[in-house]
Amino acid sequence: MFPKQVFPETSEIDSNGRLVIGGCNTLDLAEEFGTPVYVIDEVTVRNRCQEFVKEFSSVYPNSKVLYASKAYINPALAKIFNEEGLGLDVVSGGEFAVAKAAGFPLEEVYFHGNNKTPDELTQSLQGGIGRIVVDSFHELEVLNDIALSNGKIQDILIRVSPGIDPHTHAYTTTGIIDSKFGFSIQTGDAENAIKWALNAENLELIGLHFHLGSPIFELEPYTAATDLVLRFAAQFRENGLNLREFSPGGGFAIAYTRDQMPPDISDYAGCIVSTMTSTCDELGMEYPKLLIEPGRSIIGPAGVALYKVGAIKDIPGVRKYVSVDGGMGDNIRPALYQAEYEVVSAAQADRDGDDKVTIAGKYCESGDVLATDIFLPRLSSGDVIAIPASGAYCPSMASNYNLNPRPPIILVKDGASRLIRRRESYEDLMYCDVV
């Protein structure tokens, strides 16, 4: 059966069994734009934005959704996020530059990261960034100096590490004690950072942030960390900490495979808001502004990667490799953290197959595999396959390994397709080279 739940909302199968997204036939898209290509369904992107805004603001009006740019952003998408009323979370000068180029209101941008460079801090400060989310003692000192020399008092949040394991992959777990991210509450670093910031002349500490990891399929880590961090914050009221903003990060899960059942956005909203308000009530704390930072859960379900099948190698009794024209250069997730995906044949998307195949990429690494031992209808060279739930952490993590050009990105809606990033050319690959 077609795994509709992992495909964009507008996905359908036409009368010939072909996969259609945003009213566009995926075989036609593959023909027009070439493969590999990433197709993003605009309706899904906008609906996910609207759902986050609605689900959080309906239970807690003083909330703001910040899109986590690292999941994937470019200027065309930044415009959409702005139109949908979201703020942005950026983690580099490059992402900040995209926000700026897209005319994004920079006071709605939050800058995260465990080792922002002095240049990145200076440029974002001078550009009028809203908040810097400070991650280390080194950054506190550097930022205070930069703010001083620019004649500014910069609003900051402090990223604390609550020591809570969200039970996801070790590479995407961030809020535990053994992490490069944030000030640990357990070790006393968080306390020292708060006190340092409260005394810093050119920093205005207005809130706390944590981010546990991603994707988080359970609600309990959010409620436990929200309660813990608010209780921790309350200890510093006498020191002058007025918690005006509270940010429990992102990490909201999506379904990559048909058997996965992520919580609804309303479940995340309900558990975070009810914990926050009841803990604040108990502590007699004023309710802060709530910031949430979904990345994957907005762009992930909207994206579908299309590839063309090339070589097929059947090793009797061992494995059948079906190689496609992309791979780890455009989707590193299976190689990096054993991510799993559904795969369908674009020309017969409604058919359950009985051919057991492994979808391999074209890169010179044996680990360059997109899906292992999955069942598909019998494929031939030239067939197009579609991999859903590919919008997040695929194009954004893409590389030019083996000097393959990175794929184009197209936005589809109501039967129309719009190129929002063209395919790289060989000239692009050598653009920075000096001979």
Ligand SMILES: *Cc1c(COP(=O)(O)O)cnc(C)c1O
């Ligand atoms: C990566 C990240 C996010 C977004 O995570 P998703 O899983 O894409 O929702 C949010 N906040 C911070 C600080 C992050 O590092």
